[in-house]
Amino acid sequence: MLRISQELVDAIVRHARQDHPDEACGVIAGPSGSDSPQRFIPMLNAARSPNFYEFDSMDLLKLYRDMDDRDEEPVVIYHSHTHTEAYPSRTDIAYASEPNAHYVLVSTRETGAEDGPFEFRSFTIVDGVVTEEDVEILA
Template sequence: MLRVAHELVEAMVAHARADHPEEACGLLVGPEGSGEALRHVPMTNAARSTTFYEFDSEEWKQVYDEMWANDEEVVVAYHSHTATEAYPSRSDAGIAASLGLPGAHYVLVSTRESEQAEVRSFTIAGDAADAEITEEPIEVLGAPDAVQTYRFAHTPEQTVYDCR
């Protein structure tokens, strides 16, 4: 289960919309060990592609140094799909394996529909050739009205709204 503030969901979707039709990528980070995302870090898609993403290695290093200095960790690594569903591709699983972020949530945002963004979360374990991709529910914290235009999963009952 990914629990995430609605502001951060909206930030990821806004970034994905802004970079459409290229794929957007970025991170949500939070205090080390908390599992709680507090900060949105939009990143550059070094591939500048409509079908692929890769983090810019220099930028990745800078962000990592900053997280290290702040005792933060990656809670979510996200990217967008601009013409296909919000489900990790084989290369996405390879990237997840190479990032080596145990416990991270991989969020996919699909901007293929202009009216409604699709937001789904996964855990990805194992190596690139034999990745185990598991979808997990998303619990959006706060302001359920604001997120009604997003479709979170194929099975609506998996999405829990917590109205605080």
């Protein structure tokens, strides 16, 4: 199960709407071993694409250095789908390489950059196996 604050959910959805129709992506870091997402880190989608996202390689190195320095890990890795459902694609699964992370997908296909309904779902992806999990939103 993913336990995440309303504030962080809002931040992810806001980022997804801002970058619509391109995919938005980022990380929420938390203390190592805590399973608690705390520090919101929106990342640039180096692919700037409606169909693909990728952290820039230098941004990626800096991100992991920063997390190492703070004894953090990527608790949540999020990205948006802008015209399909919030479910990991084959490409998402092929790339997934943090077995301990919660992979959050947001879909903005219904309302795009505007307010309104959105999908927000969380998954673990381990050795190519996708498992959806419950999301508990904390006040």
